[in-house]
Amino acid sequence: MSKDEIITIIAEHVRAVVPTLEAHQFSHDDKLKELGANSVDRSEILMMTMESLSLKISLVDLASARNIGELAGILREKLQSS
Amino acid sequence: MRSVGIESMNIFAGSASLDVKKLAEHRQLDTARFDNLLMKEKTVTLPYEDPITFGVNAARPLIDALSPQERDRIEMVITSTESAFDFGKSMSTYIHYHLGLNRNCRLFELKNACYSGVAGLQMAINFILSQTSPGAKALVVATDISRFIVEEGGNALTEDWSFAEPSSGAGAVAMLVSEQSYVFQVDVGANGYYGYEVMDTCRPAPDSEAGDADLSLLAYLDCSENAFLEYQKRVDGVDYATSFSYLAFHTPFGGMVKGAHRNLMRKVVKASPEQIEEDFERRVVPGLAYCQRVGNIMGATAMLSLASTIDNGNFESPKRIGVFSYGSGCCSEFFSGVVGLEGQNRIRSMMIDDQLKVRYELSMEEYDELLKGSSALKFGTRNLRLDTGFVPQARNIHAKETLFLKEIKEFHREYEWVS
Structure with a gap:
């Protein structure tokens, strides 16, 4: 799976949690905090992203x-090594 | 199997509180999504309060209810805390003195951030179970105050730390542990523990805290899952959805608990969002009630949530409660016990709800003044007479004898009972 595909999955869950971001175009540099997502x-x-990727890691x-790209x-690294 | 558990239990959450929504606005935090953090009020430590006054005020009604013979069987006083004001002398010595307990008693202190209260409880349970002194009782006092001033310099540990201020409370939970498990009968051996080294939140300097909010939240979620999975391994036929009528969580703030509950319900129970919401309201919310009014009281929080569950739940028939404790650094534990109507009546006799209601609500001006002035009571203060003139109306707000800090003389803390 490419990094961009993973970002698409992350973006989908960000929109579900923070509905005001419905029309936002996500980029690698986006920081969730600056987009208005608090720690919860x-x-x-x-958690939702890991579930979508069927990834079991700590x-x-x-x-x-530090941002969505990272x-x-x-x-992606975890997916490749799992 | 011998019965062991909590014989009696009380909390003390200070004499003054603060509305944290107002605080968030006052600090100009982004409050757009503040409501999903599920915070309401917090207890604020007044200049003449400290972990000793909280602890003694919590324990005193438990001790007063005992006969002299029973009182003399308290053979262990454990303080569970991250707020001690001395690296060597244990706060349990002060608490033992102000409660007038028998000198044939073990006095010591335990630390592991917010896990300390449950660590103390488990040590007390093991002491009773060991039967090395049949009929003995142990007093566990989990007591903590906040020191939320962010350490300056560096950036690893300051990210999004601003929400720590509204969530940081102060208070104590006192528990008498014995073979008379009137309040909470422990399921012996039903414990799942899970811990590892992680630098999430800490107190690396005497008067401040530091933390990485994201890392802490993720470690909490990780532990709530793994501690339960270990419990499930050790106890036959456990089902997260049906084995426990209530769940009491360590509650840094309600939103964190909601996330942890949702995670487990999704992964372990495969529940739908609607089922999760209903389950949260029914099994978890009773335990959040007091935590949302006191704030995070670190080592005492998991047991505050247990007290809140017992006070606000329905115990007409005996019910099993699952308890989860997490302490940064980190160590966590999921354990359980059974509570009946007698346990609820004993908790209700402590009038915890009334105790929280009467606290004096500080204005933002008073609160800010307190923060500036609080530098007067720094770690290592050698001599100081406390200012009793600050919100003096708080001093008799509980309408009964309450212990306050009077003076520090050559490092020794002196207290007075005020009524």
Whole structure:
């Protein structure tokens, strides 16, 4: 799965959690916090994304991502090694 | 199997509170999605309050209810805290003194962030189960205050930390543990624990806290799942949806609990969003009620949620409660016990709801003044007479004898009973 495909999946869940972002065009540099997602929203987005990807890893491993691009990068790495 | 559990239990959540929605507005935080954090009020420590006054005020009604013979069987006083003001001397020594307990008693303190209260409870349970001193009782006092001033410099530990201020409370839970498990009968051996090293939130300097909100939340979610899975391995026939009538969670703020519950219901129970919402309202919300009014009281929070569950749930027939504790750093535990009508009546006799209602509501001006002035009571203060003139009306708000800090003399803290 490509990084862009993963970003599309992340974006889908961000829109579900923060409905005001319905029309937002997501980019690699987007930060969830700056998009108005609080810490509970962010964890929710991560959990939903992991479920969509059928990925079973420790959530703590995702905490270092600073933007959506980096998050997609970590997820892609985990997918490849799982 | 010998019965063991909580004989009696009380909380003390201070004399002053703050409306945290007003605080968030006052701090100009982004409040657009504030409501889903499920926070309402928090207890604020007044200049003449500290972890000792909270702990003693919580424990005193439990001790007063005992006969002298029963009181003398308290052979262990554990303080569970991350707010101690001395690296060596345990706060349990002060609490033991102000409660007038028997000197043939073990006095010590436990730490692991918000897990400390449950760590203390489990140690007390094991002491009773060991039968090394048949008939003995143990007093566990989980007591904590907030130090939310962010450590300056560096950026790893400051991200989105602003929401820590509205969620950080102060207070204590006291539990008498014995073979008379009137309030909460422990399911012996039904424990799932899970811990590992992670730098999520911490108190790396004497008067401040630091934390990474995302990392902490993710570690909490990770642990709530893995601690339960371990419990399930050890206990036959456990079903997350049906084995527990109620779930009491460590509650840094309600929104975090909601996320953890949703995660487990989705993964373990495969429940639909509607089922999850109904289940949350029915099994989890009774335990959030007091936590939402006191704020996060760290080591005491999981047990505050248990008290809230017992007070606000329906126990006409005995019910099993699942309890989850998480402490940053981190260690966590899922365990369970059974509560009946007698347990609820004993908790209700403590009038916790009334105790929370009478707290003096601070204005933002008073609160800000307190933050500036609180620098007076720094870690390591050698000599100080406390200012009793700050919101003096809070001093007799509970309409009964309440312990307050009077003076620090050569590091020794001196207290007074005020009524």
